[in-house]
Amino acid sequence: MKKNEVPQDESCLSKVNIKEVVYAVDEQGNYDKTLSSGWETKNKVLNESLELIEERLKETKEALLAGTASPIAYYMELHRMDVTILASYVGFWKFKVKRHLRPKVFARLKKRTLKKYAEVFDISVSELKNPKV
Amino acid sequence: MKIDFQHNQSAHCENGVVSNLLHHNGLELSEPMIFGIGSGAFFIYLPFIKVNFAPAFSFRPVPGFIFSRVSKRLGFKIKRIKFKSKSKAQQVLDRELAQNNPVGLQVGVYNLTYFPDEYRFHFNAHNLVVYGKEEDTYLISDPVMPEVTTLTVKELEKVRFAKGAFAPKGHIYYPTALPKKFKLEKAIVKGIKQTCKHMLAPVPVVGVKGILYVSKKIRTWPNKIGVKKTNHYLGQLVRMQEEIGTGGGGFRFIYAAFLQEASQILALPRLNELSREMTAIGDLWRDFAIDASRLYKNRSKETDAYNKVADKLETIALKEKAFYQELKKAVSTL
Structure with missing residues (x-):
């Protein structure tokens, strides 16, 4: 996953101002910690379970x-x-x-x-x- | 009293706790490093253990294993205590804090008051650090949270004595007898070798074989247990793969980050190539998650859609198989 591809969707975490750490590569292919506010795919799965x-x-x-x-x-x-x-x-x-x-x-x-x-x-x-x- | 403790947000709770505790004791290791040395990349399917009405899938080893392996490979000790008595558990915690020693705790998520309601499940393998106590409030550094937080005495007792699968039983742990010098290179190689061994294990529910097994199951589930349950099971798999703590793609991106770091430390460019491959595999896991989550919309009995998702998982399994075989080769002479 590239840094600019890290999803920044709304989620139940972003509602309470939490961002989670994911690992992604920058332009040069170097890994770094990146923050994500949420991902629509995860919301779907979580909602199903709820x-x-x-x-x-x-x-x-x-x-x-x-x-x-x-x-x-x-x-x-x-x-x-x-x-x-x-x-x-x-x-x-x-x-x-x-x-x-x-x-x-x-x-x-x-x-x-x-x-x-x-x-x-x-x-x-x-x-x-x-x-x- | 408040111990001077540096809170660093991480993807996964256990790696984060270990990394932060070691940092406090003067040992600088990144989260991916801890994950890699502790052979954190894993897969297991446990059809008989039900979590939230679906079988358990895990992309990491049993809680505590990562830390134990890191300690063994770097040559320090971990003191671990579990309790029957709640008051004894608190006494020991207070005693350690009084000695200026921040400690790791295994806790249940359900009663963690600072988590959003959506995340409150009976999941007992969460980890956090307690770094102080002010009156009847404990100061908490939960590595998946951006900032430090607090829990009251009563709240902390509740989460330490959560029940169900992997009940923490007040589990408290902290590193002791840290060495001045340690052999990082050797520890990295050991970690990699064990990961390869696990992922290529000849056990049907473990590693690459486990992933293959699940992909086969996905093909039969819609007819056997119905579409609704199948979706729920798939949802569980995706949640375990992507939820808080995995760093995305079922820990595959953290593992790729580890390989990249390891490639520099061991001066082994091949590991950097393999890191890129692992990144590509992580991306495939993300695609799989997207496809699996789309199935909710069509609640038809169309098994074709499930077969397609199963195909994706099968591809991932085969790619991982080739990957770990290559990784094994890359470190075999070390």
């Missing part, structure tokens, strides 16, 4: 309101987690966390268990029980 997260969140929200998913499922998606990550945060086995995503199981959870989840999601237990969606 859209997917949004979509999953929307679906889970609907499932929560329909009573087919527990608030834990909702907050898990809200924090961009999957079962594996959530399980390692709360310190339970994966199959246990999976069970907790079911509203019926969730309703029977002990306060101690709920507290663990609430801490991970940085909310109170009552908020976990009555999520603000």
Whole structure:
């Protein structure tokens, strides 16, 4: 990549005034650090991934309101987690966390268990029980 | 307390942390130099590890390896500590800072408050330097940021004890026992040789073979897992290739910069030629990214488009294969 080819598109980084370092060659073919404000191609890829997260969140929200998913499922998606990550945060086995995503199981959870989840999601237990969606 | 520490923005977090920490200890090495000596150019495809609902691809070795190799090859030691206890982790950090020793930390990205929201993923292989503490705020030098920044005690604890794949477990590290003299030439050659070995490894998911394997997978994904998932997987590959820290083109440009520097140090003009070749390969990776990202628009089941992208990746793999064979030859007598 040549220095004058380093993309200077707008990006979520440039919005907060961050430029990233890329390596590019000058006219003489010598390498140097160059700053890039962003690249349209990267935006596309990043947006796709964010859209997917949004979509999953929307679906889970609907499932929560329909009573087919527990608030834990909702907050898990809200924090961009999957079962594996959530399980390692709360310190339970994966199959246990999976069970907790079911509203019926969730309703029977002990306060101690709920507290663990609430801490991970940085909310109170009552908020976990009555999520603000 | 604030340690007099020079923050230098770099492309990749680990190289940057190492380069900045070594600079602080009186050892001048550029980011590409660290990357090259530490055999940073790499490729691996891990279909069973899911990151953000897609398989993991990596263009660099496991976090920490680059620094370990650099230390071994230049002959200094690294003190590394991981913790079970959060309070112990903080105690050790505070103790080192009190001794005027800036330290590297492995952290999770998700709770890094100074990153834009778009970049907050559960990715645990980020690195930064802590160079001071003022009341309950830590002074942070994150090498991918243009300027130094800060994190509160609570915020830092959160990122040090992020969970999931590659959980940092409070991982703290810093160089010790730095030698007065070191053999840079030898270290460079060793770094190059290992890179060739890795990239030409006879393992299906590693190096050139790994790239080939992924290109084959891209051909079957649309029918097997559907277009949407395929796009997401491709997106993951492109993100790993281009995201903050790679310096563009999946680290290929940093590696080319290293070869150029190495060519001067070793007085080996051939390496400069190979640097130009690596630059061309990096450009191909950029083209691949552009083509892959264009696929999002047509969500049709047209496998032809995916085959074309796969072809591109295959070409890259074959070019890299030839490249590393040549590179191996170029340093074989050294």
